[in-house]
Amino acid sequence: MTGPFAEFAHYYPYGVAGAIVLLGVVGIAISRDLVHAVVCLSVCQSGTYVFLLAVGYQYGGLAPIFGATVHRSTPVVDPVVQALSLTDIVVSAAVTSMLLALVIQIAKRRRTVDPDELRSLEG
């Protein structure tokens, strides 16, 4: 592959990852519901999964599970970034669950989940 399209294809997946992160940020900023904001944070983190996997990809590479079809000399994709994505997903799940529990507490105490109505501090 040569020409301007090749240049574009070289960076397109990274662009997708960045776009997902920024879209998540937009979602959090315009959110009118805390549950929506928590989901948008998960969208942000999904951008990091796309980025990690894009960094480790190789054209024609197979999954790094060795055995009958994949041998020592077979090209494989990068397992390091896959392991990092797994860590990322676990941490994301932990954070999301804790934030949702906080949202439940806020809904119980303040009777609203609209961030714009939660301005005053409560002692």
Next chain:
Amino acid sequence: MSRTVRMIMLAVGLLGAAGVLGAGVVGLPAFGGDRHPYRDLAVSAGLQRATANVVSSINFDQRALDTFGEETILVASVAAVAALLRPSRTERRRRVGSGLPVLESTRLLTVIFFPVTVLVGIDVVAHGAITPGGGFQGGVVLATGLHLLYVGGRYRLLERLRPIRIFEITEGVGLVIFIAIGLAGLAIAGQLFRNVLSYGQLAQLTSSGTVVLLSCAVGMAVVSSVVVLLAGFLEQALALVEVSEPDQSDEEAAR
């Protein structure tokens, strides 16, 4: 800060972030290239320890200490959720009946898929070192399988099958087994999380030394974490009811 001001701030911030991201991306190696130095090192280290699934080798052998930290984060967050979701003073538990309205087809599918999912979960945990999977993925599959009972309207049966007290204990025990295997490596070979067992034959169930044991320990902790977590949320949705009890501040105001 009004909404308009916030949107302008957001636009400025997004432009700045997009600019920085773009500048960073241009310096990256092109997508899909064949130069991956970390991959080459990780793959040769994984194969040297006869671990067919190199991702598991990285998680449970080469970077096992990081995985311990990750698992601790998970357990800590579950403890935080349990603390946040405990019933408040004005809430009482009620008994959840079994008469939840569920489609017959849903009921049938959950009866079929409950044992299948639990088996697949155990399989994914146990074969974490040789096929795609591992403790985290298998643990989530197992916990999901258990909660199919709730989807099928059998909440009471689910409550009986997952005694929370026991799962709270197994969660901690999984974490303790994980660090115990790491400390065993320290005691025997002088290196924390050193893979001290014999590596065996590539792609055999008993290959890869401690990877399969650590995977099982993580599976135990993850299945317990997810069960405790979902139990907290399900209880909020189903079992807790607000009782109209005069608030203390109201009583004081009345006096």
